[in-house]
Amino acid sequence: MSLSATQPGVGRSVLVGGAATDGAGSATHSGPTDWATLRRFSERHYEPSWLRDLRSAWWQRYQDTPLPSGQEEEWRRTPLADLPRNAELLLDAPATELDHDADLAARGVIFTDLRTAVREHPELVRAHLGIGEPVESHAAFWALSLAAWTAGTFLYVPRGVEVDGTLIARLVTDRADVAFVPHTIVAAEPGASVTVLEELVSADGAAGWFGGTVEIHAQEGSRIRYARLQRLGDGVWNIGAQRVVVGTDAEVTTLNAEVGSRVTKVGLDVQMTGRGGVSRVLGLLAAGGDQHIDINSVQELVGSHTTSDLLYLAALYDRAHAAFYGRIVVRPGAKQTSSYQECRNLLLSPGAGAEPIPVLEIETNDILRCGHGATAGAIDPVQLFYAQSRGLDADEAERMIVRGFFEQVVGQISSETIKALVLDALARRIGSSTAFDEADEADAA
Amino acid sequence: MTDELVVSGLEVSIGTKKILRGVDLAVKQGEVHALMGPNGSGKTSLAYTLMGHPDYRVDAGSITWKGENLLGLAPDKRARLGVFLAFQYPSAIPGVTVASFLRNIYNAVHAPKPAPGGGENGQVPKYTGIPLAKFRRMLEEQMALLKMDPGFAARYVNDGFSGGEKKRLEMLQMAILGPRLAILDETDSGLDIDALRTVAEGINATLSPQMGVLLITHYQRMLNYVKPHFVHVLMGGRIVMSGGEELSHQLEANGYEWVREQVGEPEGVADEAPEPVAEHA
Numbered sequence: 001m002s003l004s005a006t007q008p009g010v011g012r013s014v015l016v017g018g019a020a021t022d023g024a025g026s027a028t029h030s031g032p033t034d035w036a037t038l039r040r041f042s043e044r045h046y047e048p049s050w051l052r053d054l055r056s057a058w059w060q061r062y063q064d065t066p067l068p069s070g071q072e073e074e075w076r077r078t079p080l081a082d083l084p085r086n087a088e089l090l091l092d093a094p095a096t097e098l099d100h101d102a103d104l105a106a107r108g109v110i111f112t113d114l115r116t117a118v119r120e121h122p123e124l125v126r127a128h129l130g131i132g133e134p135v136e137s138h139a140a141f142w143a144l145s146l147a148a149w150t151a152g153t154f155l156y157v158p159r160g161v162e163v164d165g166t167l168i169a170r171l172v173t174d175r176a177d178v179a180f181v182p183h184t185i186v187a188a189e190p191g192a193s194v195t196v197l198e199e200l201v202s203a204d205g206a207a208g209w210f211g212g213t214v215e216i217h218a219q220e221g222s223r224i225r226y227a228r229l230q231r232l233g234d235g236v237w238n239i240g241a242q243r244v245v246v247g248t249d250a251e252v253t254t255l256n257a258e259v260g261s262r263v264t265k266v267g268l269d270v271q272m273t274g275r276g277g278v279s280r281v282l283g284l285l286a287a288g289g290d291q292h293i294d295i296n297s298v299q300e301l302v303g304s305h306t307t308s309d310l311l312y313l314a315a316l317y318d319r320a321h322a323a324f325y326g327r328i329v330v331r332p333g334a335k336q337t338s339s340y341q342e343c344r345n346l347l348l349s350p351g352a353g354a355e356p357i358p359v360l361e362i363e364t365n366d367i368l369r370c371g372h373g374a375t376a377g378a379i380d381p382v383q384l385f386y387a388q389s390r391g392l393d394a395d396e397a398e399r400m401i402v403r404g405f406f407e408q409v410v411g412q413i414s415s416e417t418i419k420a421l422v423l424d425a426l427a428r429r430i431g432s433s434t435a436f437d438e439a440d441e442a443d444a445a
Numbered sequence: 446m447t448d449e450l451v452v453s454g455l456e457v458s459i460g461t462k463k464i465l466r467g468v469d470l471a472v473k474q475g476e477v478h479a480l481m482g483p484n485g486s487g488k489t490s491l492a493y494t495l496m497g498h499p500d501y502r503v504d505a506g507s508i509t510w511k512g513e514n515l516l517g518l519a520p521d522k523r524a525r526l527g528v529f530l531a532f533q534y535p536s537a538i539p540g541v542t543v544a545s546f547l548r549n550i551y552n553a554v555h556a557p558k559p560a561p562g563g564g565e566n567g568q569v570p571k572y573t574g575i576p577l578a579k580f581r582r583m584l585e586e587q588m589a590l591l592k593m594d595p596g597f598a599a600r601y602v603n604d605g606f607s608g609g610e611k612k613r614l615e616m617l618q619m620a621i622l623g624p625r626l627a628i629l630d631e632t633d634s635g636l637d638i639d640a641l642r643t644v645a646e647g648i649n650a651t652l653s654p655q656m657g658v659l660l661i662t663h664y665q666r667m668l669n670y671v672k673p674h675f676v677h678v679l680m681g682g683r684i685v686m687s688g689g690e691e692l693s694h695q696l697e698a699n700g701y702e703w704v705r706e707q708v709g710e711p712e713g714v715a716d717e718a719p720e721p722v723a724e725h726a
Binding site: 385387388389390393404406410433436 | 498499500519523525532534538541546548549552553
């Protein structure tokens with residue numbers, strides 16, 4: 001086992017220390033950190049040995065997993081050449097800021113920073129951290145995050161507990177030029193119910209690497225509504241992955257609102273494992289400037305009578321580009337499933353572009369429904385003329401049409417808190433339409 | 446100054462195609478003018494040009510409204526001057542409810558114009574629009590008049606509407622905005638007899654001595670309900686014949702072939718005139 005390895009092409013040595021029992025082998029590719037640093041980090045935080053072993057195993061996995069070459073179908077549209085791969089890992093990461101009802105703890109709900117959860121509820125963290133295989137398209141990044149996370153959010157809802165209202169977790173850093181790798185766990189025991197928003201904010205300016213990963217475990221009959229509001233800085237490469245496992249008769253809605261970042265390249269993996277499970281996979285993208293957003297989704301239907309519907313809407317301004325490569329996989333044993341993926345892109349400037357690519361892999365004849373819809377186009381000029389002929393100026397007419405376009409997803413957000421925060425973030429890009437100010441007022445009246 | 450639309454020598458092209466070849470027309474307040482003509486004669490093009498559709502290029506002539514030149518004004522500015530166009534094929538605006546759309550356009554059209562140089566301290570008080578309760582009452586009254594189900598207000602604008610529902614929504618918008626000049630582009634097309642009567646009653650209820658109407662139609666049947674003071678025939682991009690209400694009956698009886706015999710085949714044969722692209726949207 002070598003103690004050091006020189007990375008060709010990047011002109012940087014990565015020191016890999018420690019004995020063979022560390023599980024840290026020779027580096028096959030450079031990254032924002034090295035095993036010695038991670039081990040020191042783990043020791044300094046008095047992490048239990050099982051966690052250090054887990055980090056070590058994932059670090060080994062990271063070393064053994066090649067970074068995407070760009071030849072993969074999922075990676076053809078997002079070259080990694082400019083990924084700031086040598087940005088230093090943010091060790092002194094901020095704790096998650098939490099907003100919730102104090103008496104939740106009395107009901108056994110744990111909603112805390114992931115590092116705090118390791119200290120206070122190690123067995124629960126152990127039961128939910130890094131379960132299963134990596135999200136396939138993002139395997140190397142998934143492994144890196146499980147090895148190198150320094151911050152994150154932990155939400156656990158015990159059996160039968162229904163949490164009212166909306167929990168909010170904010171991860172805010174004023175640094176941009178770093179690699180920030182937080183990990184989030186949302187776990188609902190049988191019959192539990194919870195709604196949570198996670199907001200990610202970082203500074204504009206320098207190039208950085210954000211490698212946030214999410215694991216959602218919905219056990220039998222539970223209901224999870226998870227929203228992720230991405231407001232990262234304008235130099236950030238957001239290379240994240242999310243794994244959702246939907247158990248028997250469980251119901252999960254995820255919403256990813258992508259507003260910030262320079263590049264966003266997110267892998268979504270929705271596993272419909274239990275019989276009768278339901279998932280809604282929602283996305284709202286508002287991008288401008290030279291932003292590039294590339295989503296890879298997999299909806300894998302394993303259990304019978306499962307339902308999974310994906311709907312991503314993108315409003316693209318300036319020279320922004322959105323790619324979407326989404327797969328639905330219906331496994332042979334999955335009977336009577338229903339699945340759909342829809343990706344719609346509104347191009348608000350001649351320089352904006354979108355490439356939605358749906359793939360259906362159906363390995364059984366016994367399905368109720370499986371389909372896709374993909375569109376990309378400008379606002380119909382007649383529609384704009386129609387709105388203008390009613391007295392709305394061109395800008396307000398466009399804002400109203402874009403906001404109306406988003407309503408297909410916004411209307412599915414049951415939490416008014418989440419709706420307001422997401423719309424406020426989107427308004428920075430799409431503006432705010434007076435037609436909807438009034439609708440809000442009417443709702444309140 | 447009376448509210449008067451004056452169109453004079455209007456020539457309009459779309460792309461390289463000449464569509465209107467010198468239209469002269471004057472609509473005073475309180476007058477209903479019916480504009481009839483075969484397919485492709487330029488009726489919708491005239492309506493779009495009056496409203497300021499950017500694809501219709503005015504090559505010559507003028508359009509004035511209350512003495513003010515409309516050419517060069519954006520459609521929303523024309524709307525705020527009291528001009529309204531009921532579309533033959535109204536657009537859907539998914540995600541925007543009828544109620545919020547109507548209140549928004551009401552406020553846009555009725556917003557007070559900012560005083561020149563701003564108000565005191567340069568501050569213009571924020572216009573908050575018509576109070577919600579007052580607007581709702583007005584909406585309910587107008588919807589009842591058009592025999593519209595109250596649930597209609599919560600639907601998205603023209604999204605999945607039947608032809609008749611779309612035309613009713615056009616009339617509802619006209620009633621809410623209260624224009625001084627209404628251009629109704631084939632508002633009767635696609636309506637069955639009952640819907641036609643309801644829509645016509647809606648038009649008659651909105652009509653006032655202060656309002657001028659340009660009613661574009663293929664058929665005489667609409668004119669049984671909305672009585673025109675003048676009838677014009679547009680053919681080959683020109684108004685080739687004008688008269689009173691009796692002209693619509695002559696057209697009904699004799700067809701446009703009779704007009705061609707009377708005035709001679711106009712240049713720019715009807716069949717060659719392009720349908721406006723937008724109509725197919």
